[in-house]
């Protein structure tokens with residue numbers, strides 16, 4: 001199929017959703033569901049709107065990062081009042097240096 | 099109708115005749131009076147339905163125009179120097195988004211140290227931005243090039259931002275008798291903007307969306323292709339302008355006495371007039387010198403320039419900027435265009451930060467090069483003796 005290059009890269013809205021940008025970051029946040037109080041501080045302050053408090057099947061509310069778009073900036077980690085988030089290094093960036 | 103007006107007004111009046119839809123601007127010397135004149139026309143109800151937005155910065159002004167242009171509006175701004183480089187992030191985006199914003203850059207030096215005076219360092223920094231760039235010699239040429247800029251920028255084969263460069267102070271503040279255009283003439287030359295794509299509240303669109311490595315390169319190829327087409331379309335517009343108005347400013351380049359010249363002097367912008375005078379005086383003395391005025395800088399008319407310079411012994415470029423760590427930017431482009439030829443090459447950076455370039459200096463430089471008294475390569479024009487100290 002021949003690629004279509006639109007004038008000025010113009011596209012329909014929401015097409016940016018199909019562009020997964022979660023692979024940009026070096027680290028990713030991991031939420032400790034026991035510690036999370038569902039206060040939504042991370043949800044309000046995430047610059048990429050990609051960590052959201054959701055209700056799980058058992059009724060408990062916890063913050064869940066969307067790794068498809070998370071840039072690994074660590075804002076959620078630094079603002080969480082409950083210390084429920086830690087940043088982990090992605091596997092591909094783990095390099096053994098002798 | 100001929101009227102004695104300043105450079106600012108020659109631009110503002112021409113912009114008005116182009117029937118802009120949105121003007122957004124932030125003041126900066128020596129540009130301010132262009133948009134002050136437009137603001138007055140707006141306040142006096144002379145700009146039709148045009149929106150005039152006073153922005154909080156040049157970054158804001160350019161951003162407002164990106165939004166406006168994406169809705170299909172004909173857009174204009176003016177700036178220079180620090181203002182231009184503050185706009186640069188947005189203007190480079192506008193080029194990628196293929197938005198035909200027209201701006202006038204009233205060339206001014208860059209800080210530091212602060213200088214409000216004229217040279218070409220500001221526009222040269224945007225050489226690679228994807229904007230078309232032309233340099234005008236007089237206020238009449240500046241006046242005439244505004245409709246040309248809109249016409250080519252908005253040409254569906256082009257769709258690129260267009261920057262008209264006019265020397266700050268030297269032109270902007272100067273009084274000149276200007277043959278002010280008639281509305282009918284501009285209307286017959288410049289049709290209303292018919293945007294190939296635009297967004298509305300009912301039809302929202304994303305401009306310049308993310309392109310990962312498997313898509314990005316093609317967009318840049320397309321931008322380069324648009325610049326190549328712009329070379330032809332701009333040439334056509336220059337010709338059409340000459341036919342309609344009877345004022346022929348020439349094509350991408352203008353030459354005088356180059357046919358048998360041993361030395362060709364190259365200049366852009368208002369300095370060209372001075373170089374022309376000196377060249378013709380030297381001609382009268384029997385020296386084989388010629389002049390090459392470059393009007394279009396982007397797209398760069400490389401083939402034409404190479405053809406003109408193919409038999410000349412000496413090329414001498416009058417630079418108004420420096421690419422620190424190398425040499426003057428126009429000379430770099432000229433040399434690149436002349437690849438394969440073997441003329442002697444000289445360039446002199448003159449008039450930096452608005453320093454006066456008297457005819458005697460131009461005469462001295464040309465004579466010294468002509469007589470083989472200076473080394474080939476890049477030089478600065480007249481500088482005072484100095485010593486570098488810490489404080």
Ligand code: SF4
Pocket residue numbers: 028029045046047048049050051065066069070071072073074075076077
């Ligand atoms: S690391 Fe940054 S981008 Fe990712 S969820 Fe946390 S705040 Fe959002």
Ligand code: SF4
Pocket residue numbers: 031035036037038039040041042043053062063079080081082083084085
């Ligand atoms: S800020 Fe911490 S405690 Fe609050 S919702 Fe986010 S992860 Fe849970």
